[in-house]
Amino acid sequence: MRIKMMHGAGGEAMDELISEFILKTFKLKSAGSVSLDDLDDGGSIKYGEEELIFTIDGHTVKPIFFPGGDIGRLAISGTVNDLAVMGAEPLAIATSLIIQDGFAGDDLKRILQSMDETSHEVPVPIITGDTKVVEEKIGIFVITAGIGKAKRIIRDSGAKIGDVILLNGGIGEHGFAILSVREGIEFQSSLNSDVSPLWSLIKEVGEAIGWENIHAMKDPTRGGLSEALNEMARKSEVGVEIWESNVPLNPAVKAASEMLGISPFDMANEGKVVMFVSSEYAEEALKxxxxxxxxxxxxxxxxxxxxxxxxxxxxxxxxxxxFLEKPLGDPVPRVC
Amino acid sequence: MQEAWRDEILAKRVLVAIFNKAEKLGREVRFMDVCGTHEDTITRYGIRSLLPKNVKILAGPGCPVCITPVEDIVAMMEIMKKEPSILVTTFGDMYRIPTPKGSFADMKSRGYDVRIVYSIYDSYKLALKHRDRLVVHFSPGFETTTAPTAGMLWEAIEKKVENFKIYSVHRLTPPAVEFLLEQGTMLDGLITPGHVSTIIGVKGWKYLTSRYGIPQVISGFEPLDVLISIHMLLQMLIEGQAEIKNEYERAVKYEGNIEAQKKIDALFNVVDAKWRALGIIRRSGYVLKKEYEEYEIRSSYEVNIEELPDLEKGCRCGEVLRGLILPYECPLFGRVCTPRNPVGPCMVSYEGTCQIFYKYGSLYG
Incomplete structure (x- = not known):
């Protein structure tokens, strides 16, 4: 078997890659209550009485500058969000930059500045890193790892029957923003990526309703809301019922999805969180x-x-x- | 504007009327859609789950990519082997359609230049960009896609872009419906495809009603369009009428798009043609006329392809295309046959009934 693009596109093919290759090969996979086998947004490390959350994310977005953000903002937000959706306050970030020979210094500076600004928004310090320059035509890859501390670890698998599901805003914005630049498609209004660090928003909710009342949380990145909800339903062993007309949708995303025949449910988000909360706290959480x-x-x-x-x-x-199924892989427009 | 066609309250009202009519009729009625986009709307909005038990919606041969003959795909691949410098373009789903001799995707991985395009225009642009290379668009599609093909060819002819050619596997929709009726598919009414009708008009479908007594409603693609069309069909059945009505008046004219028809008629002859898993259908295929045949790649290369099996063993795509079964009635559906490992063409194309059912997780009835 050869690894193909679809194995990295979220969906069933990627599940197969992860379970057949990675999970079957590694044997030492646990350092706390959340291990590699759990395939959660991060793993946990038991440290005395407490548990730390540890996560890593490689960023290879193309183009590196896109409407609403860039690879630098994405690299900090992605890792911060993986910590945040486990209920963890980000403590520190490590970064690895893999840069192509001949990459423009000005672009690199812009990316680093963007990382710096985003880290201030959280706030989280970038405390260590590594730099490599390679001949392969990759542009730039930015890999970030993050460590955080949770008062209470929130899992994908904690949803309970009766929970109410909240979403913090319109879906598909990141995916369609990237697609519009890549394909050179202009939409009637501007379409910006939602890329943002979510810790302060999640903290606001956690503190308002009590962390124990957030039962499950996930950031619907690759594979979109379809993938995230299916994962949570499967891991939590609950049915998930949603109302399509309640799902927030920016008009530009709606227009793009109609035009291209791609469901916004399958498109990536980089600044969204799905939360399962106790029904009695739903209104308060929403507020x-x-x-x-x-x-x-x-x-x-x-x-x-x-x-x-x-x-x-x-x-x-x-x-x-x-049923809302997991996406089949990278969405492609219909013909006719 | 679009929103109004998806309004839940309006939809409920139409549904109440549908339930009343269906009860009045008392018997089971079977309506067929013959367009992938209709099937997409029906499945995506869960319309089957909303209808009375005695109103069944069948899906017909609404997927041009699915019915493209195996032999034509293989012939195109043979031409590429004879002339490896050809740049071939086609649509993303066509690219992956399996045949006993592989797919265009397999050709690509063997080093042949096959590219996915969103429309024939992209292919034409490639021909302009690479004037030293022969660019061939492998061109499937019903009347809706034949119209832009004709438009693009006219431009190529006028501007003498001689390195641009097509392999036409274009097909006409009404003859396929006629074929099903002759073959004995039992129908009480047709949800007639709006997009095709924008080109061929109401008049292009009329003979089916006069010859076979089958009520038709030309329908738009929003969920309310489809619900209203179903209601109109029920109404005709109650009144014992067999007529053709136009629900999609905002886009479809009686005469259709005369300009497009002229362009198509000037370029193409209508001939008997094979449909994968259905067989030869009378006067259902478009081939370029003698005087323009240099724009058809088959006129420059002779390849003889023996007849090949249409489908793998066990694949019931043929019955799906005839509207005899819905995908979940096939034992392969969702188990052996998935969009990642498709066994038959109905699971590959975005317009294939099997892929639509799989993608939208239809709650089976």
Whole structure:
């Protein structure tokens, strides 16, 4: 077998790569209550009475500068968000830069400045790093690892029947922003990536309703909301029911998705969080989210139900019902 | 504007009317869509889950990529082997369609130059960019896609872009519906494809109703369009009418797009043609006329392809295309056959009924 692009595109092919290659090869996989086998957003390290969360993310986005952000902002946000959705306050970041021979110094400076600004927003210090220059035509890859500390670790698998599902804003913005530049498509209004660090928003909710009342959390990145909700339904062994018309959608994303025939549910986000909270705290959680600038469009999109365990049910805009499946891989437009 | 066509309250009202009519009729009725985009709307919005039990929606041969003959794909690949410098373009789903001799994707991995395009225009641009190379667009599609193909060819002819050619596997939709009716697929009404109708008009479909007594409603692609069309069909059945009505008046004219029809008629002849998994259908294929045949790659290369099996053993794509079964009735669906490892063409194309069902996780009835 050869590794193909689809093995990195989220979806079933990537699941196969991870389980057949990575999980079967590594044997030492646990340092705390969350191990590699859990395939959560990060792993945990037992340290005395406490547990630390540790995570890493490689960033290879093309183009490196895109509407609403750049690879630097993405690299800090991605890792901060993986910590944050486990309920962990980011303590420090490590970064590795792999740079192509001949890469423009000005561009590198811009990327580093963007990383610096984003780290201030969190705030989280970048305390160590590594730099390599290579001949391969890669442009630049930015890899970041992060460590954080959680009062209470929040897992993908903690959702309970009856939980209410919140989302902090419009879906698909990152994916469509990237696609629009890559394909040279102009949309009627500007389409910006949502790339942002989410720790302060998540903290706002956690402190407002109590961390124990957030039962499960995930950032719907590659594979979009479809992938995230399916993962959470499967790992938590609950059914997930959502109302399509409650899911926030920026009009530009809507237009792009209609035009290209790609579902916004399958498109990547870099500044969104899905939260399963106790139903009695749902309204309070929503208010807390909306107080934050990154949550002003927050909405209750669904709930965890008894029926169809492990699956996601959508009530469509006109009231029909179907399953929401994981995306098949990189979305491609339909012909005709 | 679009929003109104997805309004839940309006949809509920139409549904109440549909339930009333269906009850009045009392018997089971079967309507067929013959367009991948209709099937997409029906499945994506869960329309089957909303309808009364006695109103069944079948999916017909609405996927031009699925019905493209195996022999044509193989012939194109043979031409590439004879002339490896050719740059071949086609659509993303066509690229992956399996045949007993492999796919265009396999040709690509063997080093041949095959590129995915979103429209024939992209292919034409490649021909302008690489004037020293022969660019061939492997061109599937119904009337809706034949129109831009004709437009692009006219430009190539006028501007004498001689390094641009097509391999036409274009097909006409009404003859396929006629074929199904003759073969005995039982239908009470047709949800007639709006996009095709923008080109051929109401008049292009009319003969099906007069000859076979089958009610038709030309329908748009929003969920309310489809619901209203279903209601209109039920109404005709109650009144014992067999007519063709136009729900998609905002886009479809009685005469259709006369300009496009002229361009197509001037370039193409209509001939008997093979449809994968269906067989030869009378007067259902477009081939370039003698005087323009230099723009058809087959006129420069002779390849003889023996007849090949249409489908792998066990694949029921043929019955899916005929509207005899829905995908979940095939034992391979979702188990052996998935979009990642498709067994048949219905699972490969974005317009294939099997892929649509798989993608949208239809709640089976």
């Amino acid at each position: 807390a989210m909306r107080r934050h600038p990154l949550g002003k469009d927050a909405a209750i999109i669904g709930r965890a139900v008894e029926q169809y365990k492990g699956k996601v049910i959508v009530n469509t805009e006109i009231g029909g019902r179907r």
